[in-house]
Amino acid sequence: MADEVRFTVRRFNWRWAGTCFVRAPGEHRLATFDTADEAHADAWRREQEVRGRVNPFACGPAFHYLSTMPEPIYLDWLRDADITPPKQDSTAKRPWAAWWDSTKTGLTESQIFRVWEGLNRVRFFDVIARRPSQVAYAVVRIVWEYNDNWMEPGEEGGVPVQAFRKRENAEAQRVLLEEVERARFAGREDEEPSHYSAFERNRWNDPFQVEHDERGFSVDDVVGFQNAVFYEVVEIDIGGNSE
Amino acid sequence: MITESAYLVTRVGLENRGTQANFWVWSPSTTDRDESRHIPTSLFLNRADAERELRNRLIEFLRELNPFDQAGRLEYRTSLEPAEFSRRVVGLGCAPPPASTNWKPMREWWATAVAPAPDDVLLAVWEMFDKNPLWTIIEIPLED
Numbered sequence: 001m002a003d004e005v006r007f008t009v010r011r012f013n014w015r016w017a018g019t020c021f022v023r024a025p026g027e028h029r030l031a032t033f034d035t036a037d038e039a040h041a042d043a044w045r046r047e048q049e050v051r052g053r054v055n056p057f058a059c060g061p062a063f064h065y066l067s068t069m070p071e072p073i074y075l076d077w078l079r080d081a082d083i084t085p086p087k088q089d090s091t092a093k094r095p096w097a098a099w100w101d102s103t104k105t106g107l108t109e110s111q112i113f114r115v116w117e118g119l120n121r122v123r124f125f126d127v128i129a130r131r132p133s134q135v136a137y138a139v140v141r142i143v144w145e146y147n148d149n150w151m152e153p154g155e156e157g158g159v160p161v162q163a164f165r166k167r168e169n170a171e172a173q174r175v176l177l178e179e180v181e182r183a184r185f186a187g188r189e190d191e192e193p194s195h196y197s198a199f200e201r202n203r204w205n206d207p208f209q210v211e212h213d214e215r216g217f218s219v220d221d222v223v224g225f226q227n228a229v230f231y232e233v234v235e236i237d238i239g240g241n242s243e
Numbered sequence: 244m245i246t247e248s249a250y251l252v253t254r255v256g257l258e259n260r261g262t263q264a265n266f267w268v269w270s271p272s273t274t275d276r277d278e279s280r281h282i283p284t285s286l287f288l289n290r291a292d293a294e295r296e297l298r299n300r301l302i303e304f305l306r307e308l309n310p311f312d313q314a315g316r317l318e319y320r321t322s323l324e325p326a327e328f329s330r331r332v333v334g335l336g337c338a339p340p341p342a343s344t345n346w347k348p349m350r351e352w353w354a355t356a357v358a359p360a361p362d363d364v365l366l367a368v369w370e371m372f373d374k375n376p377l378w379t380i381i382e383i384p385l386e387d
Binding site for chain 1: 249251253254255256257258274277278280281282284285292304307308378381383384385386387
């Protein structure tokens with residue numbers, strides 16, 4: 001195929017931070033399309049899906065994380081669409097997240113759109129354009145660490161071991177390396193995952209579906225070696241197009 | 244199969260160590276095996292280009308992120324003594340850092356005295372934070 005521009009949908013790096021979600025630096029590339037229209041349609045479909053289950057006011061520790069509009073301007077933004085914003089509580093703060101939970105079902109589709117539109121820092125996906133010759137694929141070893149109960153992969157990253165120009169070659173190498181890693185556990189297939197053979201995989205899960213306990217900690221999703229990730233392929237740019 | 248050397252620009256992995264929002268601290272070399280976790284971002288066929296990219300990434304990153312956000316005391320960032328750190332930043336033309344090395348006054352100082360400074364000054368201050376590499380270059384084999 002000619003080296004024509006293709007369009008990649010990326011998910012921003014949202015994570016749970018104990019009391020709310022925060023957007024960390026970086027993105028994850030999810031899917032690539034031949035046309036911009038297809039990519040934007042896919043990104044919008046994903047955006048809508050996440051909006052349907054996430055409280056936008058839980059996406060930052062303070063209002064200025066949510067919008068470039070100062071809060072008083074946002075209040076007017078809502079009132080202009082006949083939406084009554086929450087009043088300040090006894091601490092002079094507005095209980096936005098609770099207000100959203102109790103209000104959203106009574107809003108029209110266009111009012112819901114209005115709420116999200118004003119919160120212009122709460123976005124989950126975007127689209128970038130790249131030529132196939134502008135991208136490469138790094139095979140990254142996950143750095144597992146024992147936490148006295150099971151193995152943890154850290155929240156992101158690993159050790160890059162090799163790069164490829166073609167995704168299929170990178171995937172083939174990843175599969176090979178995974179097989180070598182899993183061979184260390186040969187004969188233990190029937191064991192319950194435990195300690196050094198139990199692997200947490202929260203970091204690969206949808207950050208908005210991770211359960212949290214009453215203290216705000218994520219409930220750990222631990223699996224056996226058969227379902228653990230030992231290597232991953234990360235799409236990167238060649239020559240500094242930036243992530 | 245032809246293998247060539249390439250230079251991978253990576254960002255060091257960030258860990259959220261607390262239960263408070265906006266509680267970001269870097270996570271270099273914290274594993275049992277003393278390995279840092281990296282996120283590959285871009286690949287170059289020569290080191291000079293990779294270093295140029297690294298510099299740009301670092302500037303971009305530091306303009307957005309305050310290294311003294313919670314849990315970011317000065318001594319967690321640099322092995323320089325506070326007096327020596329102060330002497331050097333003043334020498335760069337920045338306002339002197341506060342007497343307290345706690346994260347709150349340091350964060351305010353960074354935001355007002357360093358973040359708006361020219362690129363070269365920003366990078367020179369960051370270079371003193373030897374405990375916290377953020378962007379690195381890794382030489383790596385590249386195949387088809």
